[in-house]
Amino acid sequence: MPRSERAAGLLYVLPGFGIFVLFIMGPILATVGLSLTEWNGVTRPLWVGLDNYARLARDARFLHALGNNALLLLFYTLFPIACGLGLSLGMQMVRGSERAVYRVLLFLPYIMPMAVIGVIWRWLYNPAFGPIDSLLTTLGGDAWGVPWLGDFDFALPAVGLVATWYYLGFCMVAFLSGIQRIDPNLFEAARLDGAGEVTMFRAITLPSLRPELRVVLLLTIISSVKVFDLIFVMTRGGPGDATLVANLYMYNTGFQLGRFGYAAAVALTATLIVLAMNLAIHRVMRDQA
C-alpha cells in the first residue's frame, strides 16, 4: 500500500483512536498509576509501590468478595446457559408466531436496565408486602416467609436468581439463532442411522453451537465478575458481607472510605481475573480447523 494511502488511512482512524485513548486507555493507565499510590481523593497521592497489591492478597474481605463472585458464576453462567439451551430446544416444538411471542417475552428482561430490575425484585422479595412471601406464607405459613435479601444464607442465591432470569432469555436467543444455522440434513441422516434425540443433541447440536456457547460464556462470565448494580440496589453487599462482590468492595473502598489507590488495585485485580478467564475460554473453545 503506498505511503500516502497509509497516511490517509491513519487520519481516518485518528478520531476513533483519540476517543479510545481519552476514554479507555487513558483511564486504564491512570488506574494503574493510582493503584501504586495511597490517595484519599483530595490531597496529593503518596507513592506506595506494590503495597496495595500485597495487602489485597491478605485482605480477607476482598477474598470473601471474590468467593461470592465465583458463586455467582452459577447464576450468571451455568443456570442461564442450561435454561437457555433447554428453552431453545423446546422452542423447536413450537410453531411460528407462538415461538416469536415466547422469544420476545423471555428476552424482555435483557433489555431492561439492571438497576430498575434490582428495584423491582427488591419489592417482589419484600417480606412485608412482596408477592413472593405473601404466596409462600399462604401456602406454608410464617415458616415459609423468609426475608430473602436479609438472610445470610439465601441473600446471594436470591440475587443470583434475578441474574439467571435476566440472562436466560439472551442465552436462549443466541442458541436459537445457532440452531437455525444447523443443516437439517444432518439430523435427517442421523435419524436414518438410528440416532436418538440425546445422541443427536450431543453429536450435532452441541458442537454446532460452539461459537454461540463461546460468546455466551464470555459475556456471562464477564458480567458475573463485574456485577455491581444489582447488588448495590438490592442489598448493598449485606447482610453483613453475605453478598459483597469485588466491584462493590472497590466502590466502598474508594468512594465511601476515600482509599482510591487501594480501590484501583481492586479494580485492576478484578480486570486481570476477567482477562485470564477470557483467555482460558478462548483456549478451551478454540475453533477446530
Next chain:
Amino acid sequence: MTPTSGPSRSASLGALLLCGAALLMRPDHAVAAGLTVWDIYADPPSSAVMDEINKQFMADNPGVTIQRTVRTLPDIKLTLKLAVQSGSGPDVTQVNQGAGDMGEMVRAHEILPLDADIARYGWNSRVTDNELRRNRWSDAGAFGEGRTYGIAVLSEAVGLYENAALLKAAGVSLPLKDFAAFEASLAALKSHGTTPIMFASLDGYAPLHMFAAIMQLQMPAAGRKVMDDLIYGRGGSWKSPEAIKSATIMQDWARKGYLQRGFSGTGFDDATQLYAANKAGYLVSGTWLLGMMKANPAIHFTTLPHMDGVPVPLVEGGTDVAWSITELAKDDAKRALAAKYIDFIMSDRSAALWVGHGFLASKPLDHPDAVKVEPLLGEAIVVLRAAATQNALGHYPDWASPTMGDTLATDLQKLLAGRMTPIEFTDALDVDYQAYLKTLKAAH
C-alpha cells in the same frame, strides 16, 4: 477540489472567533450573580421548604439566582469532595459532619471557616455551642475544637414514636413509667398480635440509631464527657457496659420477635411507611421523620423511657447536616453572597417555614405564636428543648471514625441475626475506633 471562496472562509473564521469568545465568557464561580447550592432535602415536604426559602431569598436579592441541586445524603457523601476538587461543585453545600466527610474536606481546605460570619451575623445566638462544636476542626485535625466550618439549620433527636391507638388496643397505658414498663409493653403488644417495634436493617444504616439511643440512655448527661471523647476522637473505648447492654437488648428483642417480621429483608423507607400506616406500636427513630408521621394523629413522639439509676440520660441526636461554604466561592463578592445566603437560611423567616411544615428548627422562633405548630412537632420541640437545657443532646455513633458507619451497618446485621455476640460486636466497634485513633496520633 476548488479552494474555499472568500466569503465562506470569512464565515468560518467568524464562527471560530465567536466560539472562542463564548468559551472565554463561560460563566464560572468568579461571577457573583448567583450561587450553586447543594442540599440533601430530597423528600417532598423538606424539598418544598427549601424551594420556598430559595424563592424568598431571590425575591429579597434581585439579580441573584440560586441554582439548586438536591442529592440524598449517601449521594452527597459520595460526590461532594470530588466535585469541589474538580471545580464543578457547589459554592454553598450541606456537608455531613464527622471525620470521613467534613474532617476530610477541612484537611483538604475544600470548605472555609465561618467564624467571621458567625460573629458578624450572630449565628452563635441562634444555636447552642454544643451544636456548633460538632462542626469544629482544629488545624491539627482535632474534632470539636478550633474553627467552625459548618452550621446546621435543623436540630434532631432520636426518640420513640408511639402509636397511641395500637398501644391502647393492646392494653398499654401511656405515658410509660420507665424502660422496664416499655419492655413489658413490647410483650403485651406481641401477645395482642401487634408488631411491637417497626424495624428495618436491609439498608444497613437505620439500626445504628436504636443501638446508639439505648446505649446513651444508660449514660447520664452529667457524665457526657465519655460520649464526647468517643465521638471527638479523644480516646475511650466502645467495649463499655452501656454498649454491650444495648447490643444485648437489641439481640434479645430480635430473638423474642419484638422487631418487625422479616426486618432484615425490609428497607427503611418501606418500614417508615408501614409504621405511618399503623403496622406497629413503636418506632425508634429521629425527628427527621416528623414530616412523614404528622398525617397520622395516633402517632406521638417522646424520649425513650429512662432506665433505673439514670434519670437524666443523654438523648442521641444533634443537628442535621451542616451548611458550609466551599473554596469554590473564590472572590470576596461570592463569599459574601454565600454568607448572606446561609444567614437567610438561619433566619427567623426560614425557621418559621421549617416549623410551619413540621420540622424542628435549631433556632427558637422569635414569635412562636405566629406559626401553627403541628402537635407532633410540638412534642418533638419539648424533647429537644429539654435535652438542650439539660446539656443532654448526645451524638451519632457513626461520626466516631470514617469507617464506623460501615462497621456498625455490617456488624449490627450480624448481631441481629445471632451471628455475633454482643461482646464480639462491641469488640469490632472498638477495633475500628482504636485503629482510627492510631492514625490521628500518627498524623500529629
